Amino acid sequence: MASLSPSLKKNVLRHESLLLLVLLLEFAFLCLYARNFGTPDNLSNVVRHSAEIGLLALAMMPVILTGGIDLSVGSLMGLCAVLFGVLTHDYHLATLPAAAVTLAAGLFAGGFNAFLITALRLPPLIVTLGTYSLFRGLAEAITQGTKTYRAFDPAFLSLGETRWFGVPLQAWILTAAAASFYLLVHRSTFGRSFRAIGFSPEGARYAGLSVQSRTALPYLLTGLVAALAALLFTARLRQARADAGTGYELCAITAVVLGGTSIFGGVGTLPGTLAGIAAIAVLTNGIGRVPAVFKAGIGGELASLLTGALLLVALAGPELARVLSTRSAKISPSPKTL
Amino acid sequence: MRQPLLRLSQITKSFGAVRALKGVSFELHPGEVHALLGENGAGKSTLIKVITGAHQPDGGTLEIGGTTVSNLTPTRARKLGIACIYQQPALFPDLSVSENIGLRLEGGAFFAKVHWKQRRKNADALLARIGAALDPETPVRSLSMPEQQLVEIACALGSGAKTVIMDEPTASLTQVEQELLFGVVRDLRASGAGVVYISHRLEEIFALADRVTVLRDGQSISTRAVRSELGAMELTEEELISLMVGREVASIYPHRGGSPGETVLELENVCCAAGGIANISLAVRAGEILGLAGLVGAGRTELARVLFGITPADSGTIRLLGRNVQVRSPQQAVSLGIGYVPEDRRRHGVILPMPIAENMSMAVHPKLFPGKWLRFEAERALGLRFIEELGIKAYGPEAPGGSLSGGNQQKVSLARWLATEPRLLILDDPTQGVDVGAKSEIHRIIRDLAAKGLAVLMISSDLPEVLGMSDRIAVMRGGRLVETFEGSTATAQRVMSAALRPS
Structure with a gap:
């Protein structure tokens, strides 16, 4: 927080405290009305099922903070899952080396995005839109679109169920990742550079920051994290298929933006992203357990409907309030930061 | 006395904490070339934007053709006969000269037919009137900057503007083109239009202008006739310069150092x-x-x-x-x-939304944060040190750069490089x-x-x-x-x- 300017701090914190309030209300409502929502078992499930998207969102946050975007993470998850399947099944690699190669491949794929974006100065949206198709296409080509890998080492598959001190492994991983990304974004010079680049790449360059390498780093991390998510996903579902992680990139972006990070870069906090992840995860799990009377005849789609509505309200609310107050008070608009 | 085309009195305009105009009064009569003179940052551009409706003044009155106008918009200003030729022509680069002129001058309507021949003839006539030897079918992209400016002038002429504002029109012109432009300005004057002429080149002002208004620090300091009724020079360069800077030039600069x-x-x-x-x-x-x-x-x-x-x-x-x-x-x-305090302070010198301490530490990250971990106390101390040393007016090291006035932003930009202890x-x-x-x-x-x-x-x-x-x-x-x-x-x-x- 110390790295935020006061005027922004006010806005961001307002947004984040609002989100926290929504999250609490959501939670309270679901505990009261949803079947078995508040049980320890179910809460573990919430974490287990949202771990992959949560990880992707954590990694996505610094990317968006630099003013970029990575649409390829979901597809890369699919590619990494398939790669892991091929390595263990067709090349008979043991789990650990196979996992290591998969992580390296994720890093490499992230590096490919980073290279195109920083060295060739192509827009991140276009580059990762390209690799979004490319990675998924590769995964499908390897499996011919049909093959599913199932015969994994039981020790690996048990990871999906493992608990330490009664808490699912995914929760530990998510916590460790959140702490690491928090330190990166809020406590290191890297995070400071991300923010500066997000506000003004030219301004950062004139300040002598190494804009290229600092812009590249978040994409390397999304690549690595996508590979990690692919491994967790494979262990949890006990199978690896080319369609792993389909649509996850959008969920991750939604969580980040819902968490108060500006899509234009510069503004945002990691705790906000965590709140965004939690809001979506809780909603997705809880809504299925709510009695029909609350659902107005809409079935499972209600979760995505509400997520969308929440996002739009969260984004439009402060803007609307600002526009209205400007209209009535005739205050000059706040300095353009986005 | 004829009705003035334009009368501004006590116009004020602020941007955040910066008071760009603190009370400007200005009058333009038909058949007059009125020069507007002032140092960079004296408020000339802001004043033009007020006249063309791009900015709304905070206070004061603006009369056009004798009627008080409020809530002026660029469209309305154009309808009221105000045309502006900016330093940077604002034309569509991929359209031809005649298309650009047509877009400015022809009223649009849904499903209106384009009369290409008429459009071309019109463009030809306008270009001929200002003596520009341009083919109306050339794409604007292939024209030089001065040629593009001529197209802008043609547009202004074609719109029948009674008030033409020229913002440093000669900045990029060659001698020949300059003469051409002066001819156009004199024609405009003879036809009863009023020209607001902005230039840093004093000799142009003496050659062209009837009156000159000097702006300084957002205020109109003085309006003077360049010539008397009989045509004798009423004003000297020295007088103008001292009006612009407000003090004797020599006395305001610190003494030079040693060897x-x-x-x-x-x-x-x-x-x-x-x-x-x-x-x-x-x-x-x-x-x-x-x-x-x-x-x-x-x-x-x-x-x-x-x-x-x-x-x-x-x-x-x-x-x-x-x-x-x-x-x-x-x-x-x-x-x-090597340290570099860049020209464009708002784009390159300071990252406006970031706190000034963060701006100041940006070029010394390796020195200030050797382990790559931020040290907030050290950064704050750096900020406080330069706020003190350079006399920066800000509420603290955490104030965003954008909340400071231009001069203080510049000091922040300077502090960033002083922190690197450059040679x-x-x-x-x-x-x-x-x-x-x-x-x-x-x-x-x-x-x-x-x-x-x-x-x-x-x-x-x-x-x-x-x-x-x-x-x-x-x-x-x-x-x-x-x-x-x-x-x-x-x-x-x-x-x-x-x-x-x-x-």
Whole structure:
């Protein structure tokens, strides 16, 4: 927080405290009305099922903070899952080396995005839109679109169920990742550079920051994290298929933006992203357990409907309030930061 | 007395904390060329934007053709007969000249048919009227800047504007084109239109203008007739300059320092095709301020960008403290001890939404945060130190850069580079858009730095500043260094003529 300017701090914190309030209300409502929502078992499930998207969102946050975007993470998850399947099944690699190669491949794929974006100065949206198709296409080509890998080492598959001190492994991983990304974004010079680049790449360059390498780093991390998510996903579902992680990139972006990070870069906090992840995860799990009377005849789609509505309200609310107050008070608009 | 075309009284306008206009009164009569004169940042551009409806004034009244107008919009201003020719023509580059003129002048309607022949004839006629030998079918992209300006003027003529505003129209014109333009201005005057003519070139004002209004620090200081009824000159250059700066030029600059020390920077035949500069050779010594003068576009900023590694040199030698160096990136420049306070403060100098302490620490991350972990106390201390040392007016190190006035932002930009303890400091128009008070403070700071042994390369478009501050003055023109003066021998006349003389 110390790295935020006061005027922004006010806005961001307002947004984040609002989100926290929504999250609490959501939670309270679901505990009261949803079947078995508040049980320890179910809460573990919430974490287990949202771990992959949560990880992707954590990694996505610094990317968006630099003013970029990575649409390829979901597809890369699919590619990494398939790669892991091929390595263990067709090349008979043991789990650990196979996992290591998969992580390296994720890093490499992230590096490919980073290279195109920083060295060739192509827009991140276009580059990762390209690799979004490319990675998924590769995964499908390897499996011919049909093959599913199932015969994994039981020790690996048990990871999906493992608990330490009664808490699912995914929760530990998510916590460790959140702490690491928090330190990166809020406590290191890297995070400071991300923010500066997000506000003004030219301004950062004139300040002598190494804009290229600092812009590249978040994409390397999304690549690595996508590979990690692919491994967790494979262990949890006990199978690896080319369609792993389909649509996850959008969920991750939604969580980040819902968490108060500006899509234009510069503004945002990691705790906000965590709140965004939690809001979506809780909603997705809880809504299925709510009695029909609350659902107005809409079935499972209600979760995505509400997520969308929440996002739009969260984004439009402060803007609307600002526009209205400007209209009535005739205050000059706040300095353009986005 | 005829009804004035335009009457502004006590116009005020603020942007956040910056008061750009503090009370400007101005009148334009039909058949008059009224020059608007003022230093950079005196409020000329803001005033034009108020007249053309791009900005709404906060206070004061604006009368057009005798009626008070409020909530003026650009569209409405155009309908009321106000046309503006900006320094940077705002044409559609991929459309032809006649299409551009047509778009400005023809009223649109749904499913209206385009009369191509009529449009072309119209364009031909307008271009002929201003004596421009342009084919109306040429795409605007292939025209030079002055040619594009002629198209703008044709548009203004075609719209039948009664009030034509010209914002430094000759900045990029050659002698011949300039004569052409003067002819157009005189024609306009003869036809009963009023022209607001903005230029830094005093000789143009004496050649063209009937009256001149001087702006200083957002206020109209004085309106004077250039000639008497009988045609005799009523005004001298010296009078105008002292009206502009408000004080005697010599007295406002700090005293020059002692004798300079070792050579810090030495350039030999430095070329950079991308920046359009060639064969630059110069030297800057420790404790010396080398002023770099020249017109806008002469290649001064481009030279600075070469030295700072933004557009690296193609050939030539750069020697820093006697050692040959290559500067291929800003990071490298920083590590070599070069600091650069850029021209465009709001885009490059300060990252406006970020706190000023973060702006100041940005170039010293490796030094201030050796383990890559931020140290907030150290950063805050750095911020407080420079707020104190440079007299920055801000509520604290955590104040965002954008909340400061222009002069204070400039000090933040300066602080960022002082924090690196550079050997060579390049300043690019350091007091541009800065109010007079902050300006003299910045001058004092620069002089102090030089006295402490820093080598300073100061680019400035402000002639009195170059003359007042520099120990030596180098003049650039067309991407080349054309002349170097010792500070004591330089005069405004000599520097200007070196900058202007056609090669």
